Amino acid sequence: MEEIKVFCPATIANVSCGFDVLGLALDAVGDVMIVRKTAKKGIKITNIIGQDLPLATEKNVAGVAGLALLEKSDYSGGFEIEIDKRIKPGSGIGSSAASSSGAVWAMNELLGQPFSNLELVQFAMQGEKLASQVAHADNVAPAIYGGFTLVRSYNPLDIVSIPTPDELFATVIHPQIEIKTSDSRKILKTKLTLETGIRQWGNLGGLIAGLFQEDYELIGRSLEDHVVEPIRSILIPGFDDITSGAKQAGALGSGISGSGPSIFALSQGEVTAEKVAEAMHQTYKSIGIDFDIHVSKVNTQGVKPL
Amino acid sequence: MEEIKVFCPATIANVSCGFDVLGLALDAVGDVMIVRKTAKKGIKITNIIGQDLPLATEKNVAGVAGLALLEKSDYSGGFEIEIDKRIKPGSGIGSSAASSSGAVWAMNELLGQPFSNLELVQFAMQGEKLASQVAHADNVAPAIYGGFTLVRSYNPLDIVSIPTPDELFATVIHPQIEIKTSDSRKILKTKLTLETGIRQWGNLGGLIAGLFQEDYELIGRSLEDHVVEPIRSILIPGFDDITSGAKQAGALGSGISGSGPSIFALSQGEVTAEKVAEAMHQTYKSIGIDFDIHVSKVNTQGVKPL
Structure with a gap:
């Protein structure tokens, strides 16, 4: 070849x-x-x-x-x-x-x-x-x-x-602002409390277990970030509205994609992932932010x- | 009843x-x-x-x-x-x-x-x-x-x-000194670096994945603690000798049991777990510390x- x-x-x-x-x-x-x-x-x-x-x-x-x-x-x-x-x-x-x-x-x-x-x-x-x-x-x-x-x-x-549960879909919305990875790393705190650390590795363990067990509820409960999201989400316009709207539309959970500004949500089934996309769409439309949006199966x- | x-x-x-x-x-x-x-x-x-x-x-x-x-x-x-x-x-x-x-x-x-x-x-x-x-x-x-x-x-x-892999055995040695949980919590640092946190949740994720996949090597590689062990192990006599001896005897990995002073090792198979017990036994005998020792299947x- x-x-x-x-x-x-x-x-x-x-x-x-x-x-x-x-x-x-x-x-x-x-x-x-x-x-x-x-x-x-x-x-x-x-x-x-x-x-x-x-x-x-x-x-x-x-x-x-x-x-x-x-x-x-x-x-x-x-x-x-x-x-x-x-x-x-x-x-x-x-x-x-x-x-x-x-x-x-x-x-x-x-x-x-x-x-x-x-x-x-x-x-x-x-x-x-x-x-x-x-x-x-x-x-x-x-x-x-x-x-x-x-x-x-x-x-x-x-x-x-x-392993990837079969019905897992991602919705990703990209507000048209640029955040450089190098910049978004700079604002991170270099230390965390032991208590926050415990919550984080508890959730990471729960997410891994949820993926192995195809336990969508557990995956959803584990999608919590107490280390980075509280800081980085400040850089992302409408972050709280997007994530709470996604949850209301049926998403298992959501968070910042990489170093942002894209926001992702995970859902069980494509129909729900499309509803989540629609909710995200409406949120950014109402606050007047341009965006790209993608609904995707996890690519195995x-x-x-x- | x-x-x-x-x-x-x-x-x-x-x-x-x-x-x-x-x-x-x-x-x-x-x-x-x-x-x-x-x-x-x-x-x-x-x-x-x-x-x-x-x-x-x-x-x-x-x-x-x-x-x-x-x-x-x-x-x-x-x-x-x-x-x-x-x-x-x-x-x-x-x-x-x-x-x-x-x-x-x-x-x-x-x-x-x-x-x-x-x-x-x-x-x-x-x-x-x-x-x-x-x-x-x-x-x-x-x-x-x-x-x-x-x-x-x-x-x-x-x-x-x-889930518990079928061939997983624990060896636990208890040096006859008492450490109160409340005391051993006091010496912990209340903060950790983000870098240490990342290593810790990476390992926790690896350990959970290893348990699900019955991947004994991955379980072993994941048995690392960069948060608590460096501090608490100071309270445990002969800690480094016990854990390095366990590894040499074939243990997948080891660490502090709870807040100590017991030290545990995990092994694949009872024969190895017994060899690990023998190595631990010899170590404490040579430094003159009294101990109890247990070899046990995981109780599901x-x-x-x-």
Whole structure:
């Protein structure tokens, strides 16, 4: 195979109580990427449509992730990449992670899969580092593994796939304001009380158990974040109205997607997820904020060929 | 039924990364209790053997837990309790929880099970409050539900049963020094860094996933505690030698049982758990510390009739 076209999913990181460790992949929104082998060494980004992003390899997250892979590979050639960038940068649904993950996943396919998913995550994390100064894995892990993933440990990197209940749908609304991941990390407090910590790991445990047991009520009860949401939600217009409206419309729970400003809700069944979308829509319409909205099944496959 | 004799299991709370939320019940060590109905209202502790503990109802954890149950019951009579106290108070394997849980579980049986397990935990928590000033649930929950339990939330109280892998065995060693739960809580830091918090909920998520998947390696990797163990282990003689010796003998991982001084290790299979016991035995023998040691399957039933 000389060329491959892939779908690179948007992802929701943190998922309320799982700050920096939990993430899930989406099906309804993602980038499209074409990667092809070239005789010439190195990575060349030949075209980006949809967004104004740097073509220079060292300044592009897909380029940087790809270089990390090349460095560990005995492949003597290089790659060309075309990106149809459908996820808006700064939206909080893993825009940089989609490009980084898609690039390394596609290259691995073209090379006959010499690398494991864990290695691909490590390469893609270099793209995350370029985007936000922090090589976090909570978006790239679900983008590559699919479904829900837990980053149990960063050192050594240990990623655990968590099963996805069949009827779980996500609704994500993106108010048209931009928050940079690096900025939204700066406002976080560097300490928390032991009491808050206990609540957080209690909820994270409950969420993991709920996902394994397909216990939608438990998933809903566990979608609480007492560490980050109280601070970051201040940056997001109408946050409380959106989340309380989602709950009223039947959502199991909701929270900030990644570092925001997107807000996600999880629901049992597509019908409820659509009702939640309608409620979110009405809320932002009434306060006059422009937005994109997506309803999506959880994508259990991750990056996939098109 | 007028009288019941029950086994009241010892329990391991915290289980490394699950401070204040996780616990498991043991099979090989516990109290024995006889509870009988009486025409006279109230609770009377008629006999305690094995330990020197108060007979006065209001000063005894079983008495206080029983009174909490009676208060919510329409039963017009009372109960007599005899306790064969085989778990040493202050050992860190849920001595007070065994008595509190056993009392209310037995009373509920004699009354025809009017109360749910969740309600029984709430009654038993009153005994915990008497013992350590804090109405914690991480010992009484596994004592009543059996197996592993997660206290997802205290307010409202939300307890989640976590499945127990079939080959999971615990080894628990109790150095003959006493640490009061109230004292060992005092030395805890009231704050932690966000970075430490992230490691802790990553590990807790990994442990829950490992238990669901019967992934013994993942269980082992997740048995890390960066919050409490670095502080509390200072109070426990030979802690590092015991835990490194356990690991060398094949244990998946280890940690402080409850607030100590007992140390637990989890192993796959009884043979390994016995080897771990032998290694722990040798360590304490070589440094001249007296100890009790137990090897036990995880008790998936909790309090049970004898």
